[in-house]
Amino acid sequence: MNRIIECYLDAWRNWNNFSGRTRRSGYWYAFLANVIIVFVLGILAGIADIFEVVSGLYSLVYLVPSLALTTRRLHDTNHSAWWLLVICLVPGVCGAIIAVAAGVAFALAFTGGSAGGLVALILVLLVVCLACSILFLVLMVKDSGPDNRYGPNPKGYSGMGYGPGGPSYGGPEAGAPQQGYQYSPDYKGPEL
Secondary structure: OHHHHHHHHHHHHOOOOOOOOOOHHHHHHHHHHHHHHHHHHHHHHHHOOHHHHHHHHHHHHHHHHHHHHHHHHHHHOOOOOHHHHHHHHHHHHHHHHHHHHHHHHHHHHHHOOOOHHHHHHHHHHHHHHHHHHHHHHHHHHOOOOOOEOOEOOOOOOOOOOOOOOOOOOOHHHOOOOOOOOOOOOOOOOOOO
């Protein structure tokens, strides 16, 4: 639980840092914390209307830290932040077209017209949205690579993806945290 909280707080601490890299675990723990917060705010919004406003404000305020975190995660997989724009923009545009096409198809079906072409368009756009979602997921779960143009490997070793104790091109300090890495909580695991 401490790890989840630390990664979430790290996203807030680096809210304006769109450079560098973030480990896969740092991204997903912060994502999990955000999902829990949004879930709790959603339950509270069902109880009291004021929490709808709080939930909307929270989502708006967390937008920039989440974009910065996602950008650093893309950098960790050696991808530019432009991928985020493409992956988010394409489904957004497709979604708007789907909404309009579905409305027109419903109107045509209601008046007795043929909506076969619009249904085909909707299906194609849904496949494009699904492909973008799968691509985004693949990029977010991809493991850290060696040092790249965005900075040193945040796992603390360099080389061809080998971990501490294994072969590495990082020299004798392989396995030690590298300079320039921003996130390094002292996580020792659960105490037994």
